[in-house]
């Protein structure tokens with residue numbers, strides 16, 4: 001035999017009302033939502049002028065509120081069916097399938113939230129179908145009474161009466177604030193009376209519903225997000241059921257920034273902190289939407305995550321991308337400004353979307369040997385965009401590249417290398433080439449054969465001094481003349497060099513472990529490109545410099561390393577100190 005659970009109703013009411021909602025004030029939202037749903041339900045059968053009235057009374061002894069709607073109302077049967085069973089809703093299951101799904105409520109628990117502020121809920125209701133009125137009184141202890149009153153002259157609709165408990169922090173200002181928050185966009189005017197005097201009428205509409213001008217939209221954004229925006233776009237999902245506005249945040253934002261988007265579902269405020277409504281990359285916009293196709297969770301304080309939610313998220317992301325593409329044609333200055341402020345976010349965003357990257361990359365700025373330039377400007381100047389992925393290597397070649405009139409991009413900043421790498425496959429009009437100092441050394445002018453032969457023996461002698469640093473010496477001719485040498489050590493070689501240093505500095509056990517784990521597969525020889533045009537180099541090549549020779553070539557080597565921000569190992573540090581002391585000594 002099947003049996004129903006025995007429920008201590010008083011306890012359940014308390015658990016439900018206290019734990020489902022984050023704060024007590026949501027009872028205002030639940031009452032408004034019921035009123036709106038009842039008005040919509042009546043609207044399916046007849047035409048009438050909808051209204052909601054909220055009376056707040058506060059005298060020396062009592063405080064409370066009465067909310068009256070002229071919605072569909074409830075018959076005696078419906079009262080026992082829906083008000084007296086927790087979890088029963090006239091808006092769920094069959095009822096929803098039969099009518100358009102335009103109700104906000106569906107769980108059959110919303111009214112219980114009133115027990116957070118009141119020990120008793122009194123409902124007077126007159127159905128359009130009935131000539132009597134039903135009075136239902138629910139008690140926090142878990143009991144209720146129903147009574148019918150015949151021959152009423154009451155209008156069709158429902159009235160809920162709450163007497164606020166003494167310890168509840170509530171007043172008329174709070175009421176108006178909450179009615180504005182939850183009720184402003186419901187599309188039905190809400191008359192507010194305080195102690196039987198007209199106080200205010202609450203009514204508003206979303207800017208996207210009334211084709212508002214841009215000043216109005218920007219003011220609306222300021223009110224909603226307390227920010228002074230200057231760019232916005234209307235957004236809509238592909239079904240047309242979710243509509244809203246995305247505002248471009250006017251200051252730089254970080255990836256870590258939590259999204260705070262404002263969401264209304266069926267015109268009812270749900271949250272000001274929707275976190276994942278937009279793709280991750282869209283942290284530079286704030287949106288406000290009203291959705292007919294998203295669903296709220298039971299607490300109605302968050303959005304239910306389902307397939308529709310995923311689709312809306314993608315559609316809104318696409319709308320933002322399309323806006324930026326459009327802006328490049330209609331208002332390039334605005335796009336430039338947005339990219340200036342949010343370049344990082346946009347670069348990140350473009351990496352996961354080749355199509356978007358192909359378009360937007362032209363507007364991205366890069367630091368180059370000729371200053372900060374947009375890719376568009378770079379393309380105008382060179383056929384091949386050379387880029388260096390390491391900031392230090394870049395710094396080292398700036399003067400040389402400038403002197404050769406070669407434009408090189410500093411791609412050492414976050415995302416730049418990945419972007420240029422991706423563009424090398426996507427952009428058919430332009431060549432992109434990753435280079436390093438070695439490449440640069442190699443394209444610099446070599447000596448002609450005769451000249452090289454003439455200096456060969458001197459070069460070999462100088463090379464001998466650098467063997468202990470595992471450095472290979474090469475000779476080139478480049479401007480500016482005052483740079484005696486450039487140093488190159490690739491990242492892989494640098495790692496091998498560090499491991500070699502560890503081996504030297506550690507005991508046998510560690511040396512064994514480090515070689516077993518990191519046995520370098522490449523030579524870790526560095527390269528020093530001497531500048532034939534430089535006067536010190538010339539001096540060194542002309543004739544042996546006796547005692548000064550070793551300190552000079554070692555100092556050129558170490559100086560070139562320092563110019564490239566390469567770390568010195570123990571041996572190089574010692575050599576630097578020794579040579580410095582020697583040179584200083586010689587000068588006195």
Ligand SMILES: Nc1ncnc2c1ncn2[C@@H]1O[C@H](COP(=O)(O)OP(=O)(O)OP(=O)(O)O)[C@@H](O)[C@H]1O
Nearest residue numbers: 034035038082089090105106107108109110111158
């Ligand atoms: N103002 C009203 N006019 C007509 N019927 C109402 C009104 N308020 C409540 N009801 C009836 O009482 C039922 C229960 O209301 P309740 O707020 O507890 O749940 P719900 O609105 O159906 O769902 P939810 O838990 O999502 O709010 C409703 O389904 C509706 O039939």
